Amino acid sequence: MREIPRDPSPDATLALLREGYRFISNRCERLGSDVFRTRLMLRSAICLRGPRGVRLLYGAEGLTRQGALPPTALHLLQDKGSVQQMEGTAHHHRKRLFTDLLIEGPAAVDLSRAFAADWRATLAGEDEAIVIDSASDSLARVACRWAGLPEGLTQDARFRRTLFLMSAKAGRFTPATAASLLRRRGAEARLRREVAEARGGSAETPLGRLAHATHPDGRPLDDAEAAVELLNLLRPIVAVGRYVAFAAAHLAADPASGASLADPEARRTFAEEVRRHSPFFPFVAGVTTRALSHEGLDLPKGQWVIADLWGTLHDAALWDRPQLFRPSRALDWRTAEPVFCPQGAGDVGTTHRCPGEKVTVALIAAAVEVLLSLGWHAPPQDLSPDLSRIPAAPRSGTRLVRLHED
Numbered sequence: 092m093r094e095i096p097r098d099p100s101p102d103a104t105l106a107l108l109r110e111g112y113r114f115i116s117n118r119c120e121r122l123g124s125d126v127f128r129t130r131l132m133l134r135s136a137i138c139l140r141g142p143r144g145v146r147l148l149y150g151a152e153g154l155t156r157q158g159a160l161p162p163t164a165l166h167l168l169q170d171k172g173s174v175q176q177m178e179g180t181a182h183h184h185r186k187r188l189f190t191d192l193l194i195e196g197p198a199a200v201d202l203s204r205a206f207a208a209d210w211r212a213t214l215a216g217e218d219e220a221i222v223i224d225s226a227s228d229s230l231a232r233v234a235c236r237w238a239g240l241p242e243g244l245t246q247d248a249r250f251r252r253t254l255f256l257m258s259a260k261a262g263r264f265t266p267a268t269a270a271s272l273l274r275r276r277g278a279e280a281r282l283r284r285e286v287a288e289a290r291g292g293s294a295e296t297p298l299g300r301l302a303h304a305t306h307p308d309g310r311p312l313d314d315a316e317a318a319v320e321l322l323n324l325l326r327p328i329v330a331v332g333r334y335v336a337f338a339a340a341h342l343a344a345d346p347a348s349g350a351s352l353a354d355p356e357a358r359r360t361f362a363e364e365v366r367r368h369s370p371f372f373p374f375v376a377g378v379t380t381r382a383l384s385h386e387g388l389d390l391p392k393g394q395w396v397i398a399d400l401w402g403t404l405h406d407a408a409l410w411d412r413p414q415l416f417r418p419s420r421a422l423d424w425r426t427a428e429p430v431f432c433p434q435g436a437g438d439v440g441t442t443h444r445c446p447g448e449k450v451t452v453a454l455i456a457a458a459v460e461v462l463l464s465l466g467w468h469a470p471p472q473d474l475s476p477d478l479s480r481i482p483a484a485p486r487s488g489t490r491l492v493r494l495h496e497d
């Protein structure tokens with residue numbers, strides 16, 4: 092058992108805020124190790140980059156996500172009582188709801204068709220657009236309709252913006268984060284009312300499914316539990332707008348690349364490479380619920396462990412020239428390989444791997460199709476992401492002008 096190297100800083104919280112996505116990679120390189128100890132927010136943490144860390148977070152027994160995220164990020168993202176905070180039978184039972192809806196069901200086709208139609212009509216009616224704002228707003232409209240929410244809520248621009256802010260503001264604590272938390276509480280209250288009303292109706296829509304969902308012992312989910320899971324469908328669909336902004340940035344930087352994307356399979360592998368290349372979900376964290384050994388590491392009970400998703404996706408030991416955007420890598424969300432982990436890895440039914448990958452890839456590919464079907468010009472702008480900001484986006488948001496029907 093090798094001693095785990097230690098980051099010499101007494102507390103690395105400020106370095107994490109400064110270095111953002113690069114925080115774990117920088118130290119792994121400096122220490123010549125895929126694992127190191129540090130202190131963050133005065134708490135002992137073990138950080139890992141590469142497949143060993145990904146396998147720990149997506150497969151090892153004896154871990155929980157409870158207590159692993161700072162409270163603001165937890166409340167803006169998954170929230171208490173959600174699938175992501177559960178383990179064991181309760182987790183597998185709740186997860187089934189998501190995999191049935193998002194992987195087994197027609198969600199990817201339905202959502203990507205609806206998004207392509209809505210976003211295309213929006214862009215065709217405008218002179219210019221900032222892609223991250225425009226695509227996220229369109230995705231919010233489409234997600235609300237797909238979920239079965241009433242048109243009044245779908246047309247509420249403030250509600251749609253709240254869905255965007257939940258993931259946009261989760262990365263740090265500022266006054267804007269606090270405001271987003273308040274807005275999230277308001278959104279949850281509205282969704283609780285929708286769940287209560289849907290209890291009398293059918294289980295056909297995602298809202299209906301959640302209103303009729305049960306715990307493993309047959310008890311129905313209460314209004315608050317169902318509303319939290321409804322947000323777990325709506326919020327991340329809207330967050331795909333960030334990937335769409337990165338996809339548009341690649342097309343804007345290299346307009347000739349559009350010629351190779353006429354075929355749906357080419358748009359799919361383009362979308363997969365967008366997921367690998369773009370800085371989005373930086374790290375995932377867990378806490379050990381008992382002492383455990385994992386691939387040569389001895390971890391005590393209560394140990395905070397953090398796996399570096401972005402660093403694993405950009406590790407030159409694992410990827411050929413990872414800084415290059417190359418759809419020819421032909422990546423596929425269906426793989427269980429721990430190195431391709433933009434939304435987690437491993438077995439989706441029994442680990443915390445994201446159930447939304449199929450939907451995400453279909454939505455990015457649909458966005459590419461929309462962008463290729465319209466005429467536009469990308470003026471000079473800074474398309475590079477600021478890696479100290481979590482979540483990152485192209486600095487300009489990807490601005491397109493002179494939008495027109497081709």
Ligand code: HEM
Pocket residue numbers: 148156174175176186189193323324325327328330331332334371372375376433434435442443444445446447448450451
């Ligand atoms: C926008 C692109 C997305 C990214 C970057 C992303 C990323 C992630 C990551 C990294 C996890 C694992 C968290 C952990 O291990 O603790 C996760 C879990 C989850 N994601 Fe996504 N996701 C995205 C899209 C989606 C979509 C479209 C949906 C649903 C419509 C979704 C629903 C969920 C849910 C419910 C979980 C919790 C799963 C569990 O705990 O078992 N995500 N996501």
